[in-house]
Structures are given as C-alpha cells and as structure tokens.
Amino acid sequence: MIEARSLSKRFRDKKRGQICAVENVSFTCEPGSIYGLLGANGAGKTTTLRMLATILEPTDGTALVFGHDIVTHPEKVRSSVGFLSTATALYPRLTAQEMVEYFGRLNGLDEATLKKRIDDIFDRLDMNFFRDRRCDKLSTGMKQKTSIARTLVHDPPVMIFDEPTLGLDIMAARTIVAFIRECRQAGKTVILSTHVMSEVDKLCDVIGIIHNGSLLAEGTPRQLREKYEEKDLEEIFVKIVTAHVTAHVAPHTAAHVTAEVS
Amino acid sequence: MSARNIGIVYRKELLEAVRDRRTLISTILVPILLFPILTVGIGFVIAGLIIQADREPARIMILGGNDSPDIVSELVKSKNLIVVSKPANYVELISNKKIRAAVEIPPGLESGAGTNYPPVKIYMYSGDLKSTTAAKRIQEFFSDYRDSLARDRLTAQKLPASLLKPFDIKQQNVVSEEKVAGETVGGIISYLVIIMCLTGAMYPAMDLTAGEKERATMETILSSPISRTHLVFGKFLVVLTASLVTAALSVTSMGVSSWVFQHFQQQSSGPALHIKIGLGAVLSVFLMALPLAVMFSAGLFTIALFAKSYKEAQSYISPLMIVVVVPAIAAMLPGVELTPQLSLVPILNVSLLCKDLITGTYHWNAIALIFLSTCVYGGAAIFIAVRMFHRESVLFRS
Numbered sequence: 001m002i003e004a005r006s007l008s009k010r011f012r013d014k015k016r017g018q019i020c021a022v023e024n025v026s027f028t029c030e031p032g033s034i035y036g037l038l039g040a041n042g043a044g045k046t047t048t049l050r051m052l053a054t055i056l057e058p059t060d061g062t063a064l065v066f067g068h069d070i071v072t073h074p075e076k077v078r079s080s081v082g083f084l085s086t087a088t089a090l091y092p093r094l095t096a097q098e099m100v101e102y103f104g105r106l107n108g109l110d111e112a113t114l115k116k117r118i119d120d121i122f123d124r125l126d127m128n129f130f131r132d133r134r135c136d137k138l139s140t141g142m143k144q145k146t147s148i149a150r151t152l153v154h155d156p157p158v159m160i161f162d163e164p165t166l167g168l169d170i171m172a173a174r175t176i177v178a179f180i181r182e183c184r185q186a187g188k189t190v191i192l193s194t195h196v197m198s199e200v201d202k203l204c205d206v207i208g209i210i211h212n213g214s215l216l217a218e219g220t221p222r223q224l225r226e227k228y229e230e231k232d233l234e235e236i237f238v239k240i241v242t243a244h245v246t247a248h249v250a251p252h253t254a255a256h257v258t259a260e261v262s
Numbered sequence: 263m264s265a266r267n268i269g270i271v272y273r274k275e276l277l278e279a280v281r282d283r284r285t286l287i288s289t290i291l292v293p294i295l296l297f298p299i300l301t302v303g304i305g306f307v308i309a310g311l312i313i314q315a316d317r318e319p320a321r322i323m324i325l326g327g328n329d330s331p332d333i334v335s336e337l338v339k340s341k342n343l344i345v346v347s348k349p350a351n352y353v354e355l356i357s358n359k360k361i362r363a364a365v366e367i368p369p370g371l372e373s374g375a376g377t378n379y380p381p382v383k384i385y386m387y388s389g390d391l392k393s394t395t396a397a398k399r400i401q402e403f404f405s406d407y408r409d410s411l412a413r414d415r416l417t418a419q420k421l422p423a424s425l426l427k428p429f430d431i432k433q434q435n436v437v438s439e440e441k442v443a444g445e446t447v448g449g450i451i452s453y454l455v456i457i458m459c460l461t462g463a464m465y466p467a468m469d470l471t472a473g474e475k476e477r478a479t480m481e482t483i484l485s486s487p488i489s490r491t492h493l494v495f496g497k498f499l500v501v502l503t504a505s506l507v508t509a510a511l512s513v514t515s516m517g518v519s520s521w522v523f524q525h526f527q528q529q530s531s532g533p534a535l536h537i538k539i540g541l542g543a544v545l546s547v548f549l550m551a552l553p554l555a556v557m558f559s560a561g562l563f564t565i566a567l568f569a570k571s572y573k574e575a576q577s578y579i580s581p582l583m584i585v586v587v588v589p590a591i592a593a594m595l596p597g598v599e600l601t602p603q604l605s606l607v608p609i610l611n612v613s614l615l616c617k618d619l620i621t622g623t624y625h626w627n628a629i630a631l632i633f634l635s636t637c638v639y640g641g642a643a644i645f646i647a648v649r650m651f652h653r654e655s656v657l658f659r660s
Contacts, residue, residue: 012655055484056654075487083485089478093281094274105270106486134281150482 006061036204082151085162092136107154271496320396330372362396444621449594452616462508467562560643
C-alpha cells in the first residue's frame, strides 16, 4: 500500500526563484490495484513518483510505502519498491544477466536465491537467448524486458512506473502494459504516471488528476465519468484542468492551457 | 558502513571500467607505452643524434691566421674538422648551417711576440648540436696548443713543466648510488607518481559521475536500496584503484625502460649513467602517494559530479591539471627544500618528501606530518564527495 500524506516539493531556481513542483498531495493506492497519476508535462507526476521512490526528499509531508516512511526509512522503502521509468536506463557495459544480478545483490538477495529468481524471471520473460549479451547491444524490446527483470528481481510488493511507455514502439509498449497488469494480478500495489489517456483507460483502477503540482481530482474511471458527465477521459481531464486554471489564473492563460492539453 | 554493499558496487564498477576501452587506454595502455616511447624511443633518437654529431667531421672557417701558417696547417690536418678555404660571410654561413663554426686567429699568435694576445674567437650557433660540437673541437685544439706553447716556453727557460700545474684537483662522490639517483631522477619520479595518480583518476571519476548522468543510469541506481554513502565509497574506490594502478604501471614502465636504455647504452658506447633506486624507496613513495591519490580521486569525483555530461566534466577537470602540475614541478626546482611550512602545502609537500625518500633520507617527523596532513585533506575530500552525492541540486542539476 502507498499512502501519500500532504506531499510537497519545492525547488530553488536561480532565475525563477522558488518553484513549487508538488503541493500538498495526498492519496492512497491499495494492493492489487493500479493508481494512475494523470497530468500534462510538468504537472508534478515525476516529482511525486521520485519522492515515493525516495530518489527525491519531500520538502513537506511524507508517505508510507508498504508501511515504511519515505523520510525516515528511505532504504527500507526502496527495498519494497520496483521503480521503472524512461530515465532508468541500463548499464551499457553489463550483460542483461549481470544487470539483474547487480540489482538483486543490492537488494540483499543471497547467491542461491538470486540465481533461482533470475532463472524464473528470464524464463517467464523469454530472456534466455540474450542473457549474456551486453545491454548496449540489446534492442529496445530486450532493454525493456531487462528493465522489468531488474525491477522484479527482489519481488517488490510495490511497483512505481513513471511514464513507462514514453518513446516506445507499439510492441515494446504492449510488453510494459502486460507487465503492469501482471503486477496487479500478483497483488502488488501499482502506481503509474502517464499522459496517455488510452493507457489510463486500459489499466487504471483509480485515477488522480494532477496539475501544477496539485491533485485536482481523484476517483475510479466510473466515478469520474459520473461526476463530470463525460464518457471520454480526455474530456474529463480537460474539464478539470480548465476549471482549475480558470479559477486560479487569468482567462487568456486558461484558454491557452485548454488548447495545450487537448 | 556495509562492506558488502560497497564491495558489490566496487566489483560492478570495476567490471564496467575494465570493459571500457577509453578507461583501459588512459589507465593501462598510456602509462605502459608512454615511458618506453619517451625513454627508449626518444632516448635512442637523441643518443643517435649525439653520436652522429660526434662522428661527423665539422665544416669550419678560419678567419685571419695568415701569419700563423703552422696553426692553420695543424687545424686543417685536425681530425673531424674540415676547413672551408673560401672566405665568405661566416655569420650567414653559420646561420644557414653551411658551416658549423668559425675561428678568428689573432695576428702574431704563432710568432709569440707578445704576452697579451687578443683572444682566439670562436663563432658558433648556440643551441645547435653540431655547431656546439665543432666549437668544442676548436676549443680543445687551441687549449692543447696553448698548453704546448707554455710547456715549450718553460722548457726554454729550463723550468719544469709541472710549474703550470702544481697540483691536481679531483672530485670524488662519497654518497651511495641511491642518493645520487635520488638527486638525479628523484624529482622526476615524484612528479611522475603525482601526475599519474591524477591522470589515472580522471577518466573513471568522470565516467562514474557525469557519465552515469549522461547515460541516464543515475536514477536507476538511486532507486536501489543501497545508501548513497555506500554508493560513493564503492565508486570512489574504483577511481582510487585506477589512480594507483596508473601510477604503479608508470613507475614500473619507467624503471624497465630506463634499465633497457642503460643496458643498450652500456653495450653500444661503453660507460653509461648508472641509476640505482631501491625498491624500498619506490614503495615508500607509493605509501606517501596513497593519501594524495585519495585526495585526487575524491576531489575529481566531486568536481565531475557537478557536471551533467562527460564533456562538461572534462571542461571542469582540465584546468585542475595546472593546479597539480605547478606544485609538483616547483618541487623539482633547485633550492626548493622541505620546511615545516611547506610540509602543510598539499601536493608540494609530498613531492618534496618523495625526493628525499628516493635518496634514502627519512625525516620521520616530516613524514608523519605530511602523511597525516595529506590524510586529513584526503578525508575532507571524501567527506565533501559524500555530502555532494546527497544533494539533489547536484545529482539532478538541470
């Protein structure tokens, strides 16, 4: 389970001064379900997920990930999490097997358990034919599978995906989508950030709409459709964001944002 | 502190470093090849040029000497000198290397009419090896002539020839070969160890920090449960290993190259320069260089960590070379010796001390002070590296 409690993150920029990337965000993700964090570029999705994965430290607030506090016990949190994003690349000079072994060892697995886990995962993901190939020689699909194996090697109860299909071709994206579903079936807590509406529709049990660092709306797809009287998730998203922008900034900016998100 | 976690990171980073062609070139290939090329290659070329200049007859010109026919005749007959008879502008000829030197014989030199002769002038091209050799030959000729003239005059006055040279002066070395070697090449070895400690650490430091950011693997490793302190130590130890391996290979390669060079020199042209350096002295230099290598590795690691890309890291680190080279060279300057104040100046202190260590001189107080102060600097550099690795503004600088 993930329980975000008033998470905030502010950065200091030399030119722009203090930037509030995430402001007072709270939500809960249950085991066996997928929580989709939906937002435009720069909305605060990546910062939120990085805080949950303890790569960034929150300025205010905290979160419990599998019962561990992200501020006080970040190493325990990372042991419970598998984190996958387009920014989590592979070490080019390691083979696929060495890459997964490295992360297994860092997660405290002993050699016997590690070998068994790797054999299982490599069989399941059909990775045996390239296990000794260096990561810089792998195709995009093979790299994705290796990344998945890397996140799965310690069998984490929580999975965090930050725009996992960004820049991937259809086949590689399908592998990822299938993997996310498997995680849900395995009873893991899954949180996913994306701005691809079709992905949200296909995968997410609960959706949180984030804009300018604030969580504007939350609910199951059905709840959101009923509340905003729209079938199309994209329309719902635009409606929520536009209403927020209209309420908080000048009208000409609102029109601009509407155009941008649609 | 988990040695297991540090070990896991160390092994992985070392494996990647060994598989990286650029690291292998900078850490292993360059130090192995650099010194054979510098000492054996360039040494043989220089030795060859000197031998050739020594064997080749030098073309010279005689200015004046019309009233000294015997001297001129002896000069013409002189081995290794070819006298150009045609008078011309000697300055131009020397400048264009058509002739190597010219000698101006003052009037009445041979007749020996007076006692205050104007000097015999030798005109040459300073810095040109063949011209210097020719001038040396002419100088030797006239020195011999002067001695023989003096001897003849003494004999004519029925005075003993020993009057000219009432006693001999002889220099004798009283220190060991190690001390001689230390004075001769001690500074160079210290300089070499220090510079190689730095250059060996450069590439891995950039690769393990800025390189990791560039390849987008920083976020991957930060999402693993390992603490950032352990991660820094694992990476830092790889940089330190590269630094020490490069320095060790450089000194070994230099030792082997020098031995080969001396061996061939002995075989080809008789007596050669004997450079004898004890293994103990070399090991003590390494021991003193260890905290310095720690300081370099941690310092380079921290600086490279600020960079977003490998290229940016290079632009930060390249000027650092000057900061290190200046004190390392300063220690080689004559007259610069270890003082209590200089014992606290990083790099310069180790460089000066290493020079002493190679001569076999052990000033224990200075050794303790320098070792401890460099350890403190090294420790401070590691501390800063760990602190920087915990700063989001450094790791995720955009």
